[in-house]
Amino acid sequence: MKIKTNVVFEHLLQSEKKITVEQGGTRSGKTYNILLYIIFKYCLENTGKTVTICRKTFPAVRSSVMRDFLDILKQYKSYSEAEHNKSNHEYKLNGNLVEFISLDQPQKVRGRKRNLLFINEANELDYEDWQQLVFRTEDKIIIDFNPSDEYHWLYDKVIPRDDADFYITTYLDNMFLNKSIVEEIERLKDTDETYWQIYGLGLKGVSKATIFNYIEVNKIPEDAEFVSYGADAGYSNDPTTLVSVYKKEHNLYIREHLYQTQMTTYDIANKWKQLGIQRETIYFDSAEPRLIEELKRMGFNVRPSLKGADSINAGIDLLKRFKIHIEADSHNCIQEFRNYKWQEDRSGKMINKPIDKNQHTIDAVRYATYSVLSKPNFGRYTII
Structure with a gap:
């Protein structure tokens, strides 16, 4: 059978390594040619x-890669109704099982082993998603994605692998695209x-879902005015954090002091003493009244963070009114600001709600800034 392919198909024929990563712009034929390879090369041999x-959500699977798979079978007269289990989203092809799953189906992600894994739009996944899938894949992994994130675990954890x-x-x-x-x-x-940059050239760009832009600086200006310390509590999995925030005109400067798990109240107090904190104000998550009271009794000027209506978005809105600078050695803080993004609904549309994950220094920055700077400058927020 003669099939029409492009260079992506050739990559898969040539690649002898366990993982093949196809990064590219829109309409480069990545997904289509990967499916051609799976159907007419892997499954026939x-x-x-x-x-x-798989993809992140099942509506995305159904409306994209599964539809393309079935369309290809029908186009090349290879589709059989008898081999298609529509209720389980599976297809039998030459004695092979092709299953379509999503990461919102945890029982399938952590289910049976597989021989070949194709992750469509892999940049939608978390690193934990990737690990669960990879642990159960024996032979070959193929991933494709548009590089809409400047920083992503794919660039740190997957692409550099030998x-x-x-x-x-x-x-x-893609020589098959029409002129329009x-x-x-x-x-x-x-x-x-x-x-x-992203969809035309297939190169890394800044995601439109990224909430903050920031600049790394080697040193906070000496004439920047101290705003406050901000602290967020964690313990087992989430770190306890401490940041200091400074202001100069319309610029905010952030320094990370603490990012550590398994810290008791006494551990926190000892660390603060080592940092030389005396009577400076520290705004702490107001949801931790016991910790706040214990630290007060140890001599620290700890106050509950101020919260207004929709305080997370109000705090984000306040921060976005400033140009944000982060000290270059504040590595955890930089990583969190880099990866802090708006959520998407099941159709892929951004919603006005940040992803609630790995924002521990960001929360501390919000406590420090919103508790101080909202009062004189942002009176439209209701402070309670």
Whole structure:
């Protein structure tokens, strides 16, 4: 059978490593050619194998990669109703099981082993998702994604691996695109530089879901005014954090002092003493009244953070009115600001609510700034 393929298919034929990573712009043919490889190469040359194809949510699976898979089978007259288990979202192909799952189906993610794994739009996944899938994959892993995040665990944890091949493709690698689609993509050159970088050239860009921009600085200016300390409590899995915030005109400067788990009240107090904190104000999460009272009795000027209506978004809104600077050696703080993003609904549309994960220094910064700077400058918030 003669099939129409592009360079992505060739990459998969050539790649002898366990992991093949296909990064690329829109309409480069990544997903389509990976499916062609799975159907007409892997499944026709093997039998008795399990192939898992997944995305973050099942609506996304159903409306994209599963639909493409079935369309390809029908296009090449290879579809059989008898082999399609629609209720389980599975298809039997030459004695192989092809299953479609999502990360919102934990029982399937942690279920049976598989031989080949294809993660579509892998940048939607958390690193923990990746690990659960990889632990149960025996032979081959293929992933594709648009590089809409400047920083992502894929760049730190997967692409540098010595058992991974990495490729970049663009719409220019897809010779089957019609002229109107090409013109629409190339229009991004003049209308949206970030989108052109990501979806046109297939290169890393700053995600539109990223909440904060920031600048790394080696040193906080000596004439910057101290605002306050901010602290967030953790224990087993979440760290206890402490930051100090400084202000100079419309610039905020942040320094990370503490980021550590398994800290008791006495541990926190001892660390603060080592840092030389005396009577400076420390705004602490108001949801921790016991800790606040214990630290007060130890001689610290600890106060509950101020909270108004929708205080998280109010605090974010306040911070976004300033240019944010973070000291370069505040590594955990930088990582959290880098990865702090708005949530998406099941259709992929951003909603006005941040992802509630790994924002411990950010919370501390919010406590310090909102508790002080909202009072004189942002009176439209109701302080309670």
